[in-house]
């Protein structure tokens with residue numbers, strides 16, 4: 636058995652140098668590995684001085700990645716060294732086994748990177764649950780702290796950058812999001828939407844050739860100041876969005892013209908529409924308009940006779956909101972308009988499914 640032990644390091648702790656496995660115990664549930672460092676000394680974490688003067692030693696039990704369904708229990712014999720540097724404030728320090736341990740960590744490095752990968756894919760709660768499934772107990776906030784501690788990934792400076800705003804706290808706080816348009820990945824978030832912040836960000840990346848932005852003034856100013864070399868273009872989404880809004884406004888503005896055209900066609904329909912449906916399309920039927928006028932007259936007559944709004948609602952089977960809107964309208968025509976605004980319907984409604992599809 637003794638002769639096979641030297642090969643265990645490569646099997647159990649691959650790619651870790653200066654380590655010696657002292658014993659191995661495999662039971663039904665767990666694999667127990669006792670190991671120690673074989674390095675001559677270690678460097679002080681404060682001053683960097685190498686030391687080989689051993690002060691003491693103790694055991695560490697970092698959690699490791701399970702193997703073959705068994706828990707791996709590491710028993711690491713770790714030495715504490717004297718710092719040789721008299722000016723150093725640290726008198727003694729514990730050695731770290733490169734690739735295996737780090738200060739104050741209860742995990743081996745390979746378990747740490749496994750948990751970080753799980754956290755990147757699933758984040759806190761689901762990440763903790765996944766870790767549980769392979770036998771590692773970790774809280775969701777510990778998963779998040781692990782992600783927080785990861786180094787920022789290196790993002791190459793984009794050539795074409797998209798600038799837009801984003802909102803947090805349900806639209807109360809606005810920031811700026813920057814997207815690499817070629818890779819379609821967000822590259823940075825700025826905490827505000829100031830021209831100066833955008834300009835500063837762009838100025839640090841002189842390789843930017845194109846800035847895609849909407850027409851907001853602060854983005855225009857920021858782009859001109861920070862990337863004078865870049866061409867500024869409106870992105871496709873904002874062009875379509877602006878066109879859509881302009882078309883909506885234009886059609887709404889001319890709805891009187893449409894109202895003249897539509898009733899003729901609708902008159903042919905003998906069956907009157909149910910009132911709720913009709914209420915959404917008041918221009919469709921003169922009969923509906925007449926009913927509104929009659930209702931307006933009734934409500935106002937009752938009001939003048941001293942009836943309360945509540946009582947009118949009960950008598951005419953109208954909701955409180957309807958009574959209020961009829962009572963507040965000086966003349967029936969205001970009501971058409973009011974209802975229109977109230978329900979936020981527009982002459983586009985009938986065509987919206989088609990427009991959405993386009």
Ligand SMILES: [Zn+2]
Nearest residue numbers: 679682718723
């Ligand atoms: Zn030191």
